[in-house]
Amino acid sequence: MSNRPLRIAMVAPPWFELPPRGYGGIEAMCADLTDALVARGHDVTLVAAGRNGTRAHRMLRTYDVPQGPRLGEPLPEVLHAAATGRLLDDLDVDVVHDHTLAGPLLARGRNVPTVVTTHGPLDGEPGEYYRHLGDSVHLVAISASQRSQAPDLHWAGTVHNALRASDFPYRRDKEDWVFFLGRCTPDKGMHLAIDAARAAGREIKLAAKCSEPAERAYFEAEIEPRLGPGVEWLGEVTGERKKRLLARAHCLLFPLQWEEPFGMVMIEAMVCGTPVVTLRRGSVPEVVVDGVTGLVREHVDDLPEAIEAAGGLDPRDCRNHVIEHFQPDTMAAGYEAVYRRVLAATPSPAPLTGAVPTREDMAPVA
Secondary structure (H helix, E strand, C coil): CCCCCCEEEEECCCCCCECCCCCCHHHHHHHHHHHHHHHCCCEEEEEEECCECCCCCEEEEEECCCCHHHCCCHHHHHHHHHHHHHHHCCCCCCEEEECCCCHHHHHHHCCCCEEEEECCCCCCHHHHHHHHHHHHCEEEECCHHHHHCCCCCCEEEECCCCCCHHHCCCCCCCCCCEEEEEECCHHHCHHHHHHHHHHHCCCEEEEEECCCHHHHHHHHHHHHHHCECCEEEEECCCHHHHHHHHHHCCCEEECCCCCCCCCHHHHHHHHCCCCEEEECCCCHHHHCCECCCEEEECCHHHHHHHHHHHHHCCHHHHHHHHHHHCCHHHHHHHHHHHHHHHHHCCCCCCCCCCCCCCCCCCCCCC
16 A cells, blocks of 8 residues: 555545636636646546546536536535435445545545545634544645644645745746735735835735625725736636736735635745735745745735835746646645555555446436
């Protein structure tokens, strides 16, 4: 077990296809991890919705069409978990790696271990949820900061997220405007980004998902009144357009107002050679090297000066940092180590009689 290739069931959420065409950070991470594990010689079965754009050896589909328009409703997640449990019944694997919220509820009935990546915050009810699951799951944090929020949980490791540097353009020469990219929520601090850019005398472009009621309410209360000269609202930006904007910007302005578990947008900016100007919250100190790949400040009032100082950072250092620390193979090696530690500590199950399915999909539920 310590050396042989592993048989892994990768369970993605039901909201977006893999890899996603637009929004879908967890799905993008699952796709990159799947491909990197296959490249390392492992046998990966993907359980997901919609098309399969990964290198997984096979896909077991729960929904023909991803359920993104129903994001936030409970039933698609629960139905996806129920279908996953049925599909995995006859699948001969060493480990199940679940990225969903409801799926880990079925882990206690399995005779193989379930590894769960905790993609969100762990304060309040989310932490209580994982406490109730106890040692039926083996949790992996996406940052030391996230793990520190609930150190008493059944942790198996900490593995940072990653991206493929080759998918992102690198640009050394930057334009004069600053960029905000994220969700339209108070915890991302978009209103503070506008204020800081204006104080620095810089134009700012705003790209954010703004489709849910709470997002629209925040936009109407805090963002719309601030729009005007020097503030350009782009709405949700994805794909190649997003990457070009990241590469052109003077800096990414990211004034977090919460303990961000990871923050993919930071490594997306840096891999384009664009420094990150941000506040010391959550995983920021683990992701951004202050004074090298960005400028990390303690207070919002310090951001205008940092915006100007960002022009003195070397774009090549930003990209090299991501290549060295946040590539999919590095992430896959981290998860492989977790799988092997978990398996070494797990009693051998009774032999399974089921065979690995060879069809591309099995009985979609919808």
